[in-house]
Amino acid sequence: MNLPKMISELVKAQNEFDSAAYASCFTENAEVFDEGKTHNGKAEIESWIDKANNEYNATIEPVEYDEDANILSAKTSGNFPGSPIVLKYHFQFYNELIQSLKITG
Helix, strand or coil: CCCCHHHHHHHHHHHCCCHHHHHCCEEEEEEEEECCEEEEHHHHHHHHHHHHHHHHCCEEEEEEEECCCCEEEEEEECCCCCCCEEEEEEEEEECCEEEEEEEEC
16 A cells, blocks of 8 residues: 555554654644544644553554545554444645644544
8 A cells, every 4th residue: 555654654653652752744724623622733643642542552454545535544553442443544645744633433
């Protein structure tokens, strides 16, 4: 599967539970929407993913990527009800970094 560089780096950071590397994939004023909450800016995104990593220990395995819509479907496994589940990661990019990420079921 041919993924954009930032998505590949995000997947690697997630699977290594590296919150700092995960946050470095985003622009300074990026936003992430997950579980009904929006997280704004790199620092808040790093704090959110660090907490999520500790709580859910989730890994992601890319299943399909829609290049036109910038949507990654990934099997997400971890310590949460219903695991594993295929989630959709909706990306918007700015200057090759992630500007927006919305995670949906």
